[in-house]
Amino acid sequence: MTDNETALPWLVIRQDEGGNRYRVGRYATRAEAERVAERLDTRGNQRLYVVERVGQGAS
Structure with missing residues (x-):
């Protein structure tokens, strides 16, 4: 994970x-x-x- 992914690990996806x-x-x-x-x-x-954690996207 990059520094940005560590600091902001939660995504909002449309x-x-x-x-x-x-x-x-x-x-x-x-x-x-x-x-x-x-x-x-x-x-x-x-x-x-939807809310997802970085690296936990839909499969």
């Missing part, structure tokens, strides 16, 4: 309808990343924003 994934931001804590994802997610029951 996934579109086609399955494409885009990194929105990096955060120091999971709680901080979850707050950002919740604030960005306006569709309610269909989650477009």
Whole structure:
């Protein structure tokens, strides 16, 4: 891991309808990343924003 990955290990990822994934931001804590994802997610029951730890992406 790089220094940046160690300091900001939590990612907010936006996934579109086609399955494409885009990194929105990096955060120091999971709680901080979850707050950002919740604030960005306006569709309610269909989650477009997910929180992942660096290196733990979808397979």
